[in-house]
Amino acid sequence: MLATAFYRARYSRSSTSSGSSSALLACEGIASGIEPVIAQVRDHDAALYTRIIQLVIQTASDPSILGTSSHLLYIGQAQGVPPFRSQVEACR
Numbered sequence: 001m002l003a004t005a006f007y008r009a010r011y012s013r014s015s016t017s018s019g020s021s022s023a024l025l026a027c028e029g030i031a032s033g034i035e036p037v038i039a040q041v042r043d044h045d046a047a048l049y050t051r052i053i054q055l056v057i058q059t060a061s062d063p064s065i066l067g068t069s070s071h072l073l074y075i076g077q078a079q080g081v082p083p084f085r086s087q088v089e090a091c092r
Contacts, residue, residue, distance in 0.1 A: 022076030
């Protein structure tokens with residue numbers, strides 16, 4: 001449920017030495033363990049549900065929140081690995 005909200009999220013990014021960006025995000029974050037309650041809120045109060053999702057997204061990169069989440073999402077690129085687009089173009 002909450003993972004789909006991160007598709008539209010604006011991630012806070014940090015630059016690496018190569019100039020690329022990366023992010024470490026909490027997938028459930030502050031909503032970890034209360035997803036069923038949030039689902040009930042979604043069904044009864046759309047405005048409150050939207051605010052909850054916004055708060056989860058805003059706090060997703062907070063280091064103090066990362067430990068509370070059941071899952072983490074790392075967005076980045078391994079050193080020496082070309083971007084995916086380059087790999088696809090090489091196959092053509």
